[in-house]
Amino acid sequence: MTFSFNWRAALLGLLVATSAAYAADGRPPVTPAAAPAALAQRPGHAGIASANFHATEAGLEVLAKGGNAFDAAIAVAATLSVVEPESSGIGGGFMAVLHRADGREVFIDARETAPAAVNPKDYLDKNGEPNRDTALNGPLSAGIPGEPAGLAWLATHYGKLPLKDSLAPAVRVARDGFVPDGRLINAIAEREQDIRRWPASVAKYLPSGKPPVAGQTWKDPDQARTLELLGEHGFDGFYRGEIGKKLVDAVRAAGGNWTAKDLESYQIKERTPISVDYRGYRVVTAPPASSGGVAVAEILNILSGYDLTKLDEPHRLHLVIEAMRRAFRDHNDYLGDPDFVKMPLDMLLSPYYAAGLRQTILMDKATPSSMLPASTGIDPGMHTTHFSVIDKDGNIASITLTVNYTMGSTFVAEGTGVLLNDEMDDFALVPNKPNVYGLLGSAANAPAPGKRMLSSMTPSIVFGADRVGVIGSPGGSTIITQVLEGILAFIDGKDAKGIVAQKRFHHQYMPDRVDVEPGAFSPATAEALTRMGYTLKDRNPWGYMNVVTWDLKTNTLDAASDPRRESGLGKVQ
Ligand code: GLY
DSSP states (O other): OOOSSOHHHHHHHHHHSHHHHHHHHOOOOOOOOOOOOOOSOOOSSOEEEESOHHHHHHHHHHHHTTOOHHHHHHHHHHHHHHHOTTTOOTTSEEEEEEEOTTSOEEEEEEOOBOOTTOOGGGGBOTTSSBOHHHHHSSGGGOOBOOHHHHHHHHHHHTOSSOHHHHHHHHHHHHHHOBOOOHHHHHHHHHTHHHHTTSHHHHHHHOTTSSOOOTTOOBOOHHHHHHHHHHHHHTHHHHHSHHHHHHHHHHHHHTTOOOOHHHHHTOOOEEEOOEEEEETTEEEEEOOTTBSHHHHHHHHHHHHTTSOGGGSOHHHHHHHHHHHHHHHHHHHHHHOOOTTTOOOOHHHHTOHHHHHHHHTTOOTTSOOOGGGSOOOOOOOOOOOOEEEEEEOTTOOEEEEEEEOSSTTTTSOEETTTTEEOOOGGGGSOSSTTOOOTTSOOOOGGGOOOTTOBOOBOOOOEEEEOSSEEEEEOOOOTTHHHHHHHHHHHHHHTTOOHHHHHHSOOEEOOSSSOSEEEOTTSSOHHHHHHHHHHTOOEEEOOOOOOOEEEEEETTTTEEEEEEOTTSSSOEEEEO
16 A cells, blocks of 8 residues: 555654644534533433343332432342353442432442452463463452442442342342353353363352253352342451452462452542533543543544534444544553553543544545554453443433453352452553453553553443433443444434444454444445455454433433343333
8 A cells, every 4th residue: 555645754743743733623622521410300210221131120120119220220230240140240340430310420430450469470371471371260360359349339329228128139039040041051151161170160150060051040049148248248248257258268279369458458439430522412431440431532532523424424434433443542552540550631532632633534545553653353252241220310320340251260269159250351461462352551551459450341321412321332342332333323313222233343453454243334335445445354243232311302211232132121110
């Protein structure tokens, strides 16, 4: 490919001298995001969308008992821990964007942390190469869980009901049993060899010596008891006492390095959500230690300089993909745990910076990623889970939860029923070597005692003059582009069902290609994009979006779960 001038120099110059680029750009600055405000109305009814009908029904049950959206969120999250353990659980963590009916907004960071004894050498083999086994399997791969502390925090600070009451439906499902869906059965089969390495994992997931079969009822009494202790004693019920001791003993006996102090000193962080205005809509989303909200805001800021509605489909997609490419490049370079690293967030979120980036985009040609200042594959993971809640008073919860890879570390701590996460792989364990999602990292995301590993989780809420949308999805690095495409679909006027069903595409800077879900692009659009210089790669469907929308004109709610899997439920009552 030949270019008529020095692209690299031009791009570098524009990235550095962004203010100057903005002045030359001449476009009006993006209006700073409006301050949150209470909405003038209440829906009068509630909507929940989650990846499993047991969890959605648990949330609705707690609402019926007088709970609010945040109590319902506790019920949904805890039930997902039981019925969808391949994606999230009390051995993992979550990130939540909350909007209270009084207008106050907060981001709850219940992300896992590295234990104090974290040692980067544990993630190298004897030749100094990345050891993917310790990064992804067994107790060394597990961060200190954040979800139990997060659930206790939600009950204490935002809910109306005692934690115990909100956890009751999950305890009941775990104790009485449920029929695992096909996805859980497949996840256990996929990770069977690793599960077999740990006796308590075999006892829990291979109770008859093999993965459960369709239609078989499955009980989880150990987790029921752990959830009960959490309900009775709050934080201490999990991080101290009997369960805390069993967790530490099990981890250490299997070669891990957790201590009682790691558990006792775990802290929830409340942060200010990122808030960005885009063409009359206000998007409230996840700040670091997630990279997702920064990337979504950067992409929206870039796109705000174009009127996408006036463009044909190939050109609209071209601009969205170029914005994705630039945001993912920054993701790799700058982002990490805000309590440990200084990040140029003012720059990354600035409309001036976006305007500079915009000037590096040609209207008819893909920019090869290699032409951007240097800073890798994707497994469009089916791990992690997201749910959305709006209650009758207008409280809103957008929550994404994870144990990282399917079935986390596959390690269950003896006597607790707790499946531990393998979130340590979300650190840049070895600089510039890709993690399971093909993401690269730098020093900003290097592991350190007590540090949170960077996440892609992007729970978001979009406020327009006439509509509110609660949006999020699992899918590793694809979470960011799924949420972005969900926001754009919401702004285009799609209903909840249309948003979750919409076909997806994804670009993450490296590898320099566009992943395309079957049917996402028409043959003519695919040909036009190929002519512009894009490499398109067909991929199996990915993600599992759960959306609730609120139409402020008719004061009605709509809830939908992604049709890509069978067990989800979006319901309004
Ligand atoms: N473990 C996936 C994420 O947090 O992005």
